[in-house]
Amino acid sequence: MSKRMEQNQQVNGLEQDTIHTTSDSPADEQQIARLLQGVWDRVHQAGELIKELRAQRSDLVRRMEALESELSRMKGELANRNGIIKTLTEQQNAAETAQGKGFTNGERDAITARVKELLARIESYL
16 A cells, blocks of 8 residues: 555656646746747847948948048059159259359359440440
8 A cells, every 4th residue: 555655646746746837837938938039039139230230341341442442543643743743843953953054153253254344345335
């Protein structure tokens, strides 16, 4: 009889566990459903954020390419203008050098003396 009593107690224990499990089951299912819904919402938000970040990255890459293109164009324009400035500076220096080298100091003195002599002659005729 003790064996039978043990079996009855075991069966009663299992029945109580089953009842306990089934009585908590809807609450557990609701809690699991809420947790799964929370996880799903977070996954969905993460997906949306990833989608938005990819779009922003794509826009930024396009903008960066446009800015790099503009920078290259401006560098070319700057190099061209620097070349023009260099050429004009060289031409100006060459012109100044040509004007200054037209007469040496001795030639200038000689011309100045000759001009003074001519002016003195003109004054004598007047």
